[in-house]
Amino acid sequence: MDEETDGILQNRPAARDVDATDRKILGVLVDDATISYAELGDRVGLSPPAVHERVKRLRRSGAIRNTAAIIDPKAVRKPLLAFVHIDTKGWGKTPELMAISEHPEVEEIHSVAGDTCMLIKVRTEDTRALEGLLSRLYETPGVTSTRSYVVLSTYLERPVQPGITTEWPTPRHMAKPLY
Amino acid sequence: MDEETDGILQNRPAARDVDATDRKILGVLVDDATISYAELGDRVGLSPPAVHERVKRLRRSGAIRNTAAIIDPKAVRKPLLAFVHIDTKGWGKTPELMAISEHPEVEEIHSVAGDTCMLIKVRTEDTRALEGLLSRLYETPGVTSTRSYVVLSTYLERPVQPGITTEWPTPRHMAKPLY
DNA sequence: GATAATCGCCGTATTAAATTCTGTATCAAT
DNA sequence: ATTGATACAGAATTTAATACGGCGATTATC
Secondary structure, three states, X not given: OOOOEOOOOEOOOOOOOXXXXXXXXXXXXXXXXXXXXXXXXXXHXXXXXXXXXXXXXXXXXXXXXXXXXXXXXXHHOOOEEEEEEEEEOOOOOOHHHHHHHHOOOEEEEEEXXXXXXXXXXXXXXXXXXXHHHHHHHHHOOOEEEEEEEEEEEEEEEOXXXXXXXXXXXXHHHOOOOOO | OOOOEEOOEEOOOOOOOOOHHHHHHHHXXXXXXXXXXXXXXXXXXXXXXXXHHHHHXXXXXXXXXXXXXXXXXXXXXXXXXXXXXXXXXXXXXXXXXXXXXXXXXXXXXXXXXXXXXXXXXXXXXOHHHHHHHHHHHHOOOOEEXXXXXXXXXXXXXXXXXXXXXOOOOOHHHOOOOOO
């Protein structure tokens, strides 16, 4: 296992290469991870123990980070989605970053190239709760300004759909990834 | 079932209210949906058939949209994440919207309040692929301008964590949700 | 070019979990 | 007070997950 820590999120590289069959498996499991290994085997053309072995390998390697229930935000009274740009000065490694990730309303934290430094995705109960969160964020030392984009309506929300798309270039034809 | 279509994403309301036990269940399943009903029952203080019944109800009501494998984008050679603001004129219901959602690189489409109209999240293999996607988006009739925010580093990426937070206000104390 | 080793897969067997069924207690409404 | 509905627990059954042994193909090594 790789000990490199890329921010808070662990980004260990996949041990072995993900081949075409693996991508088919991932494509199915992204849609529905509750199916049996028998049916998964049918869909990708393998026996139940064989797919089981591959899924276990995909889990170990980190290609499958985890299998989670996807919750409807409205059902848990978090209907308000917003993106917030945060300008910072002297953006260091982790101190304020940890403080931001402590807030349970924060779902994503990205460092972006452009006219602002950080882009975070937050989900709250209503505008009042959003206001409270923003003021708490503003109190974080190093934060110089925030700009919020309140989502009025969401038309699409889906995870990464691997393999479904097309064939992928083999690794040797690929440019070095950005990160 | 409710027939109201809120964009492409179906947003049917939960049939029954999600109570404290349900939120505990959701909190566990968001972390790990592979555990047995026996252990899930232990954690929330119910028998295996009882939690099973509740989980089935949460699925039926739509509180659990689905249970999916969360994929590491790097493992499937989609390391480049970007957010794109799209300005449009005469933003209608679905024609261009459908065209945008056809692109498999697009993971989310949101309508936002602010100085731009749409905010989409895209994931590509590299900057060249991003450029291609942007030019294809630009060819969509109605799109007047785009502004991209390329993500340099992601520090946090997690789904909605229901119930873990605190107690929620009961429905009758709640303001009307924004959407 | 032959041999050994490794890897991935299948079929079977075993274990564990999902699911069904039945009965019971609790709460709500009549 | 009675009836109905709901939610839960326990036992039984069905189904799936997991472990094991063996086979064939590919790869490395001599």
